[in-house]
Amino acid sequence: MGVICSCSDDRNCGTEGTLVINHGSITFQHSGSPVFRVRVAVSPCHVTMARPAMNEEFAVVDLPFEYASMPDGQVCPDHFRGWLLKWTNYIKGYQKRWFVLSNGLLSYYRSQAEMAHTCRGTINLAGAFIDSEDSCSFVISNGGTQIFYMRASSEVERQRWVTALELAKAKAIKMLESDEEEDTNSEKAENIKPLNAKLEDLQTCNDLVGKHGSALQRSIVELQEVEDNPALAAKLKFVNEKATLFRITANAMISACAEFLELAQTQEKRWQKSLQLERQRRINLEETVEALAKQHNTLERACRKNTSKLPDLPESELGHDSDDEEEELEEDEENAEFFDAIAEHPEGFTLSVSKSRESLQSSSSEQSVGMDGENAKPLLARTLSDTTGQASAEIKQEASKDSVTGTSETSTAKDTEGSDVASDGRSISTDPDNKAVMAPFTVGGSFAVTQSTERLGTKLFRKKIPDKPDISINLWSILKNCIGKELSKIPMPVNFNEPISMLQRLTEELEYTDLLDKAAACETSTEQMCYVAAFTTSSYSTTAARTGKPFNPLLGETFEFDRTEDLGWRSLAEQVSHHPPASALHVEHKEWIFWQEFTCTSKFRGKYLQVIPHGVAHLKFNKSGNHYTWKKVTTTVHNIIVGKLWIDQSGEMDIENHTTKDVCHLKYDAYNYFGRDTPRKVTGVITDSSKVVRYVISGTWDNKLDGAKVVYHRSPSNVKQPASTPHKSQAQTLPPVTLWKKNPALPGCEKMYYFTEFALALNDSDDSVAPTDSRRRPDQRLMENCKWDEANQEKQKLEEMQRIRRRKREAEASEAQAEGKVYEGYKPVWFENVVDEVTDTAVHVYKGGYWEAKERQDWSLCPEIY
Numbered sequence: 001m002g003v004i005c006s007c008s009d010d011r012n013c014g015t016e017g018t019l020v021i022n023h024g025s026i027t028f029q030h031s032g033s034p035v036f037r038v039r040v041a042v043s044p045c046h047v048t049m050a051r052p053a054m055n056e057e058f059a060v061v062d063l064p065f066e067y068a069s070m071p072d073g074q075v076c077p078d079h080f081r082g083w084l085l086k087w088t089n090y091i092k093g094y095q096k097r098w099f100v101l102s103n104g105l106l107s108y109y110r111s112q113a114e115m116a117h118t119c120r121g122t123i124n125l126a127g128a129f130i131d132s133e134d135s136c137s138f139v140i141s142n143g144g145t146q147i148f149y150m151r152a153s154s155e156v157e158r159q160r161w162v163t164a165l166e167l168a169k170a171k172a173i174k175m176l177e178s179d180e181e182e183d184t185n186s187e188k189a190e191n192i193k194p195l196n197a198k199l200e201d202l203q204t205c206n207d208l209v210g211k212h213g214s215a216l217q218r219s220i221v222e223l224q225e226v227e228d229n230p231a232l233a234a235k236l237k238f239v240n241e242k243a244t245l246f247r248i249t250a251n252a253m254i255s256a257c258a259e260f261l262e263l264a265q266t267q268e269k270r271w272q273k274s275l276q277l278e279r280q281r282r283i284n285l286e287e288t289v290e291a292l293a294k295q296h297n298t299l300e301r302a303c304r305k306n307t308s309k310l311p312d313l314p315e316s317e318l319g320h321d322s323d324d325e326e327e328e329l330e331e332d333e334e335n336a337e338f339f340d341a342i343a344e345h346p347e348g349f350t351l352s353v354s355k356s357r358e359s360l361q362s363s364s365s366e367q368s369v370g371m372d373g374e375n376a377k378p379l380l381a382r383t384l385s386d387t388t389g390q391a392s393a394e395i396k397q398e399a400s401k402d403s404v405t406g407t408s409e410t411s412t413a414k415d416t417e418g419s420d421v422a423s424d425g426r427s428i429s430t431d432p433d434n435k436a437v438m439a440p441f442t443v444g445g446s447f448a449v450t451q452s453t454e455r456l457g458t459k460l461f462r463k464k465i466p467d468k469p470d471i472s473i474n475l476w477s478i479l480k481n482c483i484g485k486e487l488s489k490i491p492m493p494v495n496f497n498e499p500i501s502m503l504q505r506l507t508e509e510l511e512y513t514d515l516l517d518k519a520a521a522c523e524t525s526t527e528q529m530c531y532v533a534a535f536t537t538s539s540y541s542t543t544a545a546r547t548g549k550p551f552n553p554l555l556g557e558t559f560e561f562d563r564t565e566d567l568g569w570r571s572l573a574e575q576v577s578h579h580p581p582a583s584a585l586h587v588e589h590k591e592w593i594f595w596q597e598f599t600c601t602s603k604f605r606g607k608y609l610q611v612i613p614h615g616v617a618h619l620k621f622n623k624s625g626n627h628y629t630w631k632k633v634t635t636t637v638h639n640i641i642v643g644k645l646w647i648d649q650s651g652e653m654d655i656e657n658h659t660t661k662d663v664c665h666l667k668y669d670a671y672n673y674f675g676r677d678t679p680r681k682v683t684g685v686i687t688d689s690s691k692v693v694r695y696v697i698s699g700t701w702d703n704k705l706d707g708a709k710v711v712y713h714r715s716p717s718n719v720k721q722p723a724s725t726p727h728k729s730q731a732q733t734l735p736p737v738t739l740w741k742k743n744p745a746l747p748g749c750e751k752m753y754y755f756t757e758f759a760l761a762l763n764d765s766d767d768s769v770a771p772t773d774s775r776r777r778p779d780q781r782l783m784e785n786c787k788w789d790e791a792n793q794e795k796q797k798l799e800e801m802q803r804i805r806r807r808k809r810e811a812e813a814s815e816a817q818a819e820g821k822v823y824e825g826y827k828p829v830w831f832e833n834v835v836d837e838v839t840d841t842a843v844h845v846y847k848g849g850y851w852e853a854k855e856r857q858d859w860s861l862c863p864e865i866y
């Protein structure tokens with residue numbers, strides 16, 4: 001601002017200049033030199049001293065350390081500044097520098113004047129280490145190349161600085177993490193602080209202007225009284241008038257400032273008020289959403305009860321037990337009871353699951369008949385029309401006799417494992433040992449839990465883990481503050497977890513790799529596609545009952561599963577990115593390789609949570625060179641607010657064979673409460689390179705998948721055919737053949753997170769695995785062993801350590817950037833980033849070395865993460 005100089009009694013020069021308010025000091029810069037500085041130490045917290053000085057060059061006086069302190073002697077961490085001695089080098093030694101601590105950054109300058117233009121260095125306190133060396137010295141470093149060695153004038157001063165720095169560091173860390181945590185009230189108060197500080201600056205400015213204004217006038221009057229030279233008197237009169245004007249203007253400014261102050265204060269109150277209002281509104285909205293969800297749930301139940309014609313739905317989906325349906329309905333209305341991931345009555349739940357499986361089977365066998373109730377519309381033809389439209393016209397249901405044969409075959413399959421494979425010559429399977437499709441893990445046909453391990457190849461895998469404790473937490477109470485947030489960013493206690501990591505969960509997709517072995521043996525690529533399709537669907541088989549959240553792997557966490565001896569493959573997964581979480585998986589078998597990078601985004605919309613997977617899964621058969629890719633469908637977790645959690649899969653999936661150009665288009669129907677369709681239905685068609693439909697796929701993702709070959713007959717010459725019809729023929733589907741069937745559930749699995757035998761084996765301890773292996777993750781192991789409190793503590797510790805590592809990398813990155821260097825960033829150990837030839841995007845693929853390292857038990861490459 002432009003002002004008139006009133007520099008001291010003896011040198012009143014009255015020239016115009018500039019008044020600069022900067023970091024607590026007000027500098028008056030004459031139009032000509034020299035600079036003249038008024039030291040007022042305006043601090044947002046407290047004004048420590050007001051020391052007008054007037055040295056010619058630099059009037060800031062030598063109070064060596066100047067700090068903003070609270071009235072009670074506490075330091076204010078936000079704006080702390082002062083002179084300190086900083087070590088430069090052995091030639092120059094310690095040099096006096098002006099340090100400013102503000103907004104989580106510690107910066108230094110040669111002088112205060114330099115603050116306006118040249119900062120000599122800054123350390124971000126968020127990732128900084130602060131250490132006291134001796135009574136007056138302390139060191140601050142960013143964990144990397146930046147280290148400041150400093151000396152204060154006294155022990156007290158050093159302690160003040162260290163305290164201020166520690167406080168500022170804590171605050172900076174909190175700020176960094178604020179995207180992961182909700183804003184707190186104190187943080188909001190912090191936001192208002194700078195405004196208050198500026199208001200105080202203004203006030204001080206007002207006071208000063210007033211003070212200097214009257215001093216100026218007083219001097220003029222005195223001059224007038226002393227001097228009797230008329231010419232000078234006239235001049236003085238003129239100056240006095242100007243001074244009066246100046247005072248009037250200053251007064252006007254003062255009252256404007258006062259008004260501004262008042263206004264700002266009332267504004268602040270208004271903001272506070274509307275914030276309060278918004279908070280209240282949010283609470284009301286939460287309550288409304290909750291109430292609506294409850295009503296919706298009750299309506300759904302009532303509707304299902306009254307619509308007797310609706311297909312038998314799995315009870316588990318509805319989140320209640322069949323026995324006490326009515327009772328519970330009333331209870332729900334009255335008490336608005338909440339459920340969560342923990343089944344309230346596990347036994348009842350088991351019952352309903354097994355019942356639902358039967359009902360599903362009956363409905364899927366109904367599907368195999370190819371007739372849809374009253375409409376008597378051929379189902380396979382309809383399936384086709386659903387998915388391909390045009391192709392449907394070309395396919396007609398085979399003679400009903402054939403279909404009935406198909407039916408009886410499939411319906412008996414319900415009871416006798418393995419018998420649902422059509423055994424006639426029309427079977428699409430070339431593998432005579434179809435039984436294995438049914439139960440690759442049913443060694444000796446026994447699933448007895450009394451036996452704790454089972455022999456598989458040479459390795460023994462456990463068949464039991466400790467029963468899940470019955471500790472309930474209301475999920476909604478945790479999630480309601482996180483609507484719209486990413487699932488991976490929502491801090492959740494282990495109570496909602498299942499004791500396996502996401503890396504293990506992805507490996508679990510390999511439960512039915514026998515399908516890939518079958519696929520490898522197929523004669524035609526379209527037949528091979530059938531088994532590949534069945535493999536992709538089989539990955540969802542466990543999701544129906546599993547509502548636990550897998551542990552989010554730590555960056556650098558790995559999971560290996562060596563099943564070479566019994567299943568012919570071994571897999572390695574690594575967490576290659578933390579935010580966004582990304583896991584890379586690589587599986588090798590002598591006939592095929594399977595690899596994928598898995599990431600997902602989640603949408604939490606109150607009543608349900610949607611997990612949208614990204615990334616492409618690859619499968620390559622060594623002999624034929626057939627290279628398949630596909631993307632996963634969307635997983636929806638229902639009943640987040642009220643009722644038992646249940647999971648649905650929906651969306652479309654294209655499995656492409658890039659070598660032959662065959663495509664399998666699969667459709668996962670979203671569950672429809674009021675529709676008559678089989679729940680969890682999967683339908684699809686396989687077309688070859690000339691877009692001719694070769695197979696029709698149908699089934700359910702939680703139970704089994706059938707494939708029916710499409711054959712084309714020459715049509716009578718008098719029937720007109722559409723131009724696109726292959727060979728001018730009529731299409732028919734042969735009776736379906738079961739491609740995949742889910743393994744039976746383990747008895748007592750409801751107490752073991754609904755794990756299958758395969759899933760139980762995943763986290764079985766193994767001393768030979770890498771130190772980063774999920775099996776070694778302490779919180780997950782504690783959770784498995786029912787020590788949930790300890791697990792929660794350990795989880796927090798591990799996550800905090802991960803945050804510290806991340807911050808260190810961030811600091812290194814910004815430092816490298818500041819120095820103009822290239823920062824390589826985090827690099828996974830066993831996977832490397834390459835451009836995917838199919839998707840043309842960067843993905844992580846296995847670069848080798850893990851198994852060799854394991855052979856040597858040389859884990860020197862592994863980071864320390866636990």
Ligand SMILES: CC(C)CCC[C@@H](C)[C@H]1CC[C@H]2[C@@H]3CC=C4C[C@@H](O)CC[C@]4(C)[C@H]3CC[C@]12C
Binds near residue numbers: 505506509600611
């Ligand atoms: C709020 C709570 C408790 C949420 C729990 C969400 C759980 C059930 C969700 C989150 C991520 C989901 C997984 C995401 C991706 C895949 C890969 C797919 O090929 C099989 C299903 C599978 C493995 C999903 C299973 C269900 C899953 C684990």
